Amino acid sequence: xxxxxxxxxxLLVAGCATxxxxxxxxxxxLVAERLAxxxxxxxNRFDGLGAFPVPTWTVEGVTVDRLQFFVGIKDGKTLVPQSxxxxxxxxxxxxxxxxxxxxxxxxxxxxxxxxxxxxxVKLDPVTFxxxxxxxxxxxxxxxxxxxxxxxxxxxxxxxxxxxxxxYQAPRLGFYPRYQPQVDRMAQTASLRS
Amino acid sequence: MNRRGFLQWGxxxxxxxxxxxxxxxxxxxxxxxxxxPPRFAxxxxxxxxxxxxxxxxxxxxxxxxxxxxxxxxxxxxxLQAILCRLAGSHCPDVRVYxxxxxxxxxxxxxxxxxxxxxxxxxxxxxxxxxAAVIGHEVGxxxxxxxxxxxxxxxxxxxxxxxxxxxxxxxLVGQLALIASVYxxxxxxxxxxxxxxxxLMSAAGYDSSQASVVWGNLLAEVMAGPNAxxxxxxxxxxxxxxxxxxxxxxxxxxxxxxxxxxxAYRERMADWQLPFLEDxxxxxxxxxxxELLGRKLAAEPARGDFLYARAEAxxxxxxxxDLEQAHADLAAAAALANAPAQTHRSLGLIxxxxxxxxxxxxxxxxxxxxxxDAPDAGMIRxxxxxxxx
Amino acid sequence: MTMGRNREVPSQAAGRAIRVAAALAFVLAAAGAGxxxxxxxxxxxxxxxxxxxILVAPIDVELYSISAGxxxxxxxxxxxxxxxxxxxxxxxxxxxxxxxxxxxxxRAADDFGELLALHSAVAxxxxxxxxxxxxxxxxxxxxxxxxxxxxxxxxxxxxxGARYALFIWVRDSYASGERxxxxxxxAALGVGLGGGVQQGYASLVDLETGRVLWFNRLARASGxxxxxxxxxxxxxxxxLGFPGAK
Numbered sequence: 001x002x003x004x005x006x007x008x009x010x011l012l013v014a015g016c017a018t019x020x021x022x023x024x025x026x027x028x029x030l031v032a033e034r035l036a037x038x039x040x041x042x043x044n045r046f047d048g049l050g051a052f053p054v055p056t057w058t059v060e061g062v063t064v065d066r067l068q069f070f071v072g073i074k075d076g077k078t079l080v081p082q083s084x085x086x087x088x089x090x091x092x093x094x095x096x097x098x099x100x101x102x103x104x105x106x107x108x109x110x111x112x113x114x115x116x117x118x119x120x121v122k123l124d125p126v127t128f129x130x131x132x133x134x135x136x137x138x139x140x141x142x143x144x145x146x147x148x149x150x151x152x153x154x155x156x157x158x159x160x161x162x163x164x165x166x167y168q169a170p171r172l173g174f175y176p177r178y179q180p181q182v183d184r185m186a187q188t189a190s191l192r193s
Numbered sequence: 194m195n196r197r198g199f200l201q202w203g204x205x206x207x208x209x210x211x212x213x214x215x216x217x218x219x220x221x222x223x224x225x226x227x228x229x230p231p232r233f234a235x236x237x238x239x240x241x242x243x244x245x246x247x248x249x250x251x252x253x254x255x256x257x258x259x260x261x262x263x264x265x266x267x268x269x270x271x272l273q274a275i276l277c278r279l280a281g282s283h284c285p286d287v288r289v290y291x292x293x294x295x296x297x298x299x300x301x302x303x304x305x306x307x308x309x310x311x312x313x314x315x316x317x318x319x320x321x322x323x324a325a326v327i328g329h330e331v332g333x334x335x336x337x338x339x340x341x342x343x344x345x346x347x348x349x350x351x352x353x354x355x356x357x358x359x360x361x362x363x364l365v366g367q368l369a370l371i372a373s374v375y376x377x378x379x380x381x382x383x384x385x386x387x388x389x390x391x392l393m394s395a396a397g398y399d400s401s402q403a404s405v406v407w408g409n410l411l412a413e414v415m416a417g418p419n420a421x422x423x424x425x426x427x428x429x430x431x432x433x434x435x436x437x438x439x440x441x442x443x444x445x446x447x448x449x450x451x452x453x454x455x456a457y458r459e460r461m462a463d464w465q466l467p468f469l470e471d472x473x474x475x476x477x478x479x480x481x482x483e484l485l486g487r488k489l490a491a492e493p494a495r496g497d498f499l500y501a502r503a504e505a506x507x508x509x510x511x512x513x514d515l516e517q518a519h520a521d522l523a524a525a526a527a528l529a530n531a532p533a534q535t536h537r538s539l540g541l542i543x544x545x546x547x548x549x550x551x552x553x554x555x556x557x558x559x560x561x562x563x564x565d566a567p568d569a570g571m572i573r574x575x576x577x578x579x580x581x
Numbered sequence: 582m583t584m585g586r587n588r589e590v591p592s593q594a595a596g597r598a599i600r601v602a603a604a605l606a607f608v609l610a611a612a613g614a615g616x617x618x619x620x621x622x623x624x625x626x627x628x629x630x631x632x633x634x635i636l637v638a639p640i641d642v643e644l645y646s647i648s649a650g651x652x653x654x655x656x657x658x659x660x661x662x663x664x665x666x667x668x669x670x671x672x673x674x675x676x677x678x679x680x681x682x683x684x685x686x687x688r689a690a691d692d693f694g695e696l697l698a699l700h701s702a703v704a705x706x707x708x709x710x711x712x713x714x715x716x717x718x719x720x721x722x723x724x725x726x727x728x729x730x731x732x733x734x735x736x737x738x739x740x741x742g743a744r745y746a747l748f749i750w751v752r753d754s755y756a757s758g759e760r761x762x763x764x765x766x767x768a769a770l771g772v773g774l775g776g777g778v779q780q781g782y783a784s785l786v787d788l789e790t791g792r793v794l795w796f797n798r799l800a801r802a803s804g805x806x807x808x809x810x811x812x813x814x815x816x817x818x819x820x821l822g823f824p825g826a827k
Binding site: 244245247249252258259 | 657660661664665690691693695698
């Protein structure tokens with residue numbers, strides 16, 4: 001159901017919010033001043049607090065693919081800013097004591113807040129940012145326009161902080177195209193303190 | 194908001210409708226003379242009814258194309274058979290679409306397209322209860338209530354709201370919006386209730402089950418922490434429960450005929466676990482626990498219900514929740530019909546209590562029961578950590 | 582102060598002004614067409630081969646009513662009317678096309694829901710990041726219409742035998758009576774309230790390679806799709822510059 005997003009886009013264009021889009025060049029990059037990554041190709045990065053509370057990148061556009069970086073989320077903080085009402089209903093609060101299944105459940109809650117449906121496809125331990133972490137794959141049917149997406153995430157809790165990389169794109173055509181390079185990028189990512 | 198206000202939540206003009214003290218009990222047109230009307234001819238395309246059909250045909254196309262449509266032939270055929278039984282001579286004109294959505298909803302559009310949502314299927318205890326809800330919607334269809342509403346001068350400006358529920362309502366915000374103005378008038382709801390009882394009896398169902406449906410709904414919503422601000426509980430957005438409806442149906446229903454409890458359980462067996470998982474994903478744990486408490490009261494030896502109730506508690510994680518979850522999981526684990534996830538949840542709880550041996554054993558049982566589980570890789574890591 | 586447009590109670594003068602503006606927009610669009618690198622065309626693509634077979638996907642249109650509070654509500658009845666009007670004009674244009682056009686059978690379309698939803702998502706990104714562009718442009722695209730769905734749409738080619746597909750999408754909203762009243766009041770108080778927006782696109786895709794070959798975005802200030810003449814104008818505007826064989 002393509003109900004709201006077109007209107008949202010129109011409002012944004014009309015200047016209700018003023019995000020910017022900048023280019024991230026191939027090669028070594030630093031995200032949120034702490035996450036060091038290596039890119040195989042250039043990306044587009046959105047900035048603009050209201051619409052994009054965490055670093056959000058894309059190759060093909062807002063309605064197609066999305067790469068998000070969660071860097072240094074502290075114990076007791078929410079993954080993304082939430083209103084008091086939203087936090088009471090379905091909190092996105094990270095706790096440093098969370099175990100892998102709980103971290104996945106946290107992202108699941110975030111991804112399904114708009115009524116999208118989430119199915120876990122895989123959950124494995126991996127080395128991420130130089131230490132024990134997790135990698136999960138999921139499929140998502142986006143409620144607002146019924147597009148089927150595939151996604152994956154890497155996450156690790158280090159010194160009581162959560163760091164994660166999340167990527168999703170349409171199951172057909174786009175996820176197979178970009179998943180390998182984003183996976184490589186996540187695997188070689190490192191943390192600066 | 195006081196309790197009566199809560200019950201009429203989301204309906205701006207309902208407060209007026211229900212407030213009158215000496216309201217007539219049987220205000221419905223469906224008196225003792227009512228009989229099922231003849232089949233409808235396809236309306237003239239230029240008429241308002243024709244326009245309505247064309248509009249609904251388009252909505253039906255979208256439902257058919259939607260990823261949220263449940264494309265299980267066996268489930269579809271089962272629901273279609275119940276619908277046909279109730280619709281009688283109108284059977285060729287009605288089509289059912291099961292939709293994957295964890296809310297309580299069923300509706301029938303003026304062109305004969307019916308949606309039944311999985312949240313509703315989960316909440317029914319037997320076929321008669323399902324027939325009550327389907328029969329109610331068939332009642333609206335047979336009496337052409339939607340067309341009546343559209344023609345009503347007052348609702349012309351609210352035409353969008355009259356029609357909206359028949360589309361694929363997905364966004365939580367949309368559900369709340371639709372709930373804010375009823376599609377049907379109070380008289381129409383009463384008429385549909387009366388007709389549903391008649392259709393149920395004619396089809397051989399125990400019509401006293403209709404009242405039970407609303408009673409159960411009420412209990413579930415009341416259990417939620419937001420019982421006062423129930424606008425936020427979109428579970429029943431399109432079918433607000435009311436004590437009055439429950440009581441009226443209780444007086445109309447007759448406790449004779451089939452409940453078809455066993456048949457319903459058998460036909461729903463494959464979908465129980467997926468629907469339970471959907472319910473858990475709603476994250477409304479108090480309502481889920483209330484629902485499962487009711488289910489378990491009727492069927493105490495159901496491993497899947499015990500697992501789901503335990504999981505709701507484990508995920509909520511408030512004081513005493515983990516203890517109670519543990520008890521439910523231990524009970525489930527002893528049953529042959531427990532889903533594999535039971536052992537995973539038990540393992541996670543025991544792991545959090547540093548019961549290493551117990552946790553490892555549970556995780557092993559999980560992997561035995563579900564060797565291809567999505568999280569098998571992570572579980573194996575837990576086991577090796579626990580056993581070093 | 583901006584006077585929002587409203588289509589439920591248009592004044593004579595406002596109606597005339599809107600028609601002039603629309604005509605001007607057409608003129609400007611036509612004038613701009615040859616002035617710079619064609620934004621509507623994929624790099625290296627100029628026109629379809631002679632008599633190319635085109636699949637015409639079901640028109641995706643949705644009309645909304647905006648209440649006093651500014652909340653858009655979908656109006657299935659208005660949409661139904663608009664769809665009928667647009668199909669009529671599209672049918673007329675199809676008759677004039679020299680090659681073959683085919684429809685996606687309604688029953689067949691049930692199996693292609695995911696593909697249609699996918700294309701729509703890509704097209705909406707093209708609309709925002711390329712057709713609108715500006716602060717929304719994606720730097721990596723270098724200002725070019727450079728999008729491809731890969732092999733995702735091949736099943737459509739296999740089903741219909743068409744190498745190319747045309748997609749049309751329109752969203753439009755109209756102020757309800759209450760909203761118009763609110764707008765009039767707000768205007769009197771010196772506050773602008775938008776009446777509604779009409780947005781749409783027409784997209785031509787190579788089903789075999791997945792490349793989006795031509796893309797035309799429409800943003801009009803007027804044009805009630807519930808009226809046959811206006812709906813026809815919208816369809817014509819959407820297909821302005823369609824790269825048929827020369």
